[in-house]
Amino acid sequence: MGNLYSYLMQAGEYMELTQIVLTSLFVSTTATLIASIISLIIGIPFSINRFKYKNNILRITDTLMSIPPVLMGLVVFMLLSKKGPLGHYNLLFTPTAMILAQTLLVLPIIFNLIVKQIQHSAVKIQKTCIMLGGRSFDILILIIKECKNEIITAITTGFSRAISEVGAVIMVGGNIKGYTRVMTTYIALETNKGNFEGAIKIGIILLLISFGINTLLHLLKGRDTNEYIY
Structure with missing residues (x-):
């Protein structure tokens, strides 16, 4: 009976950790996706157009x-x-409240990075497309294609901020077990309880996820570099 109880406890802990990781990935990925779509839709036209309060808006997003x-x-x-x-x-x-909080948190980051990294290239691409008779949609698609590395970097930075965030999600999510508990709030909770082993386990998983995402980013950049070389 003792072995069965121990096995059930370990299985329960495994299921809880799996649920926490999946919730974290769902919330952060959804928030980053929403923020990325908004940033691309607004950021690319923002990059290629000049208007009076453009610099003021950039200062606000910097803040x-x-x-x-x-x-x-x-x-x-x-x-x-x-x-x-x-x-x-x-x-x-x-989880919807957590997604909203993370979306608002990473939206300025992704938007700002996209604008600042692609604006010079985007203007040149726009002029070339106009000379060749391209339409607005063609310009948008070509800018995304040619500035893919910069856009991926901005999105990855936003995702890294989202998945490592704890303050906002614990306020609006409540850190409810089996529902709104994510990796960062679990680490904070278990550390306060003195369960450093559990906190370290989730911390390692969080680091592995971040490492995997950055590895994928470098692979994509390396592939693009090789294509240009050959």
Whole structure:
């Protein structure tokens, strides 16, 4: 009976850790995907056009890139609380609230990096397309294709910020076991409880995920470099 109990405890712990990792990946990937789509739709036209308040907007996004996660969590908490404008949707302490918080957190990062890294190349590409009779959609697609490495770098940076974030998600998610608990909130909880072994396990998984993503990024860049060489 003792061996069976130990086995069931280990199986339960394994299932819990798996659920935590999957929840983390789902929330962070979804938030990064939403932020990336918005950043591309807005960022590319922003990069190739000149207007009066362009530099002011960039200064604002520069500031938002370093906004404390707990402050963003507070903003989303106020929006989704019962007295907030979105309170009737009952989204607080759900994965949806966590996705919203992370999306708002990484959107300025991805947008800012895309604009600053591609704006010079994008203007040249736009002029070339116009000379060849290209339409607006053709310009958009060609810019994405030619600036793929820069865009991937911006998206990866945003994802890294999202998956390593703890302050905002614990405020709007509540760190509910089996529902809104993610890797970073699990590490914080288990460390406070003195369970350093469990915290280290999840920490190693988090590092491996980050390493895998950066490895994939370098492989994609290396492949593109080889294509240009040959």
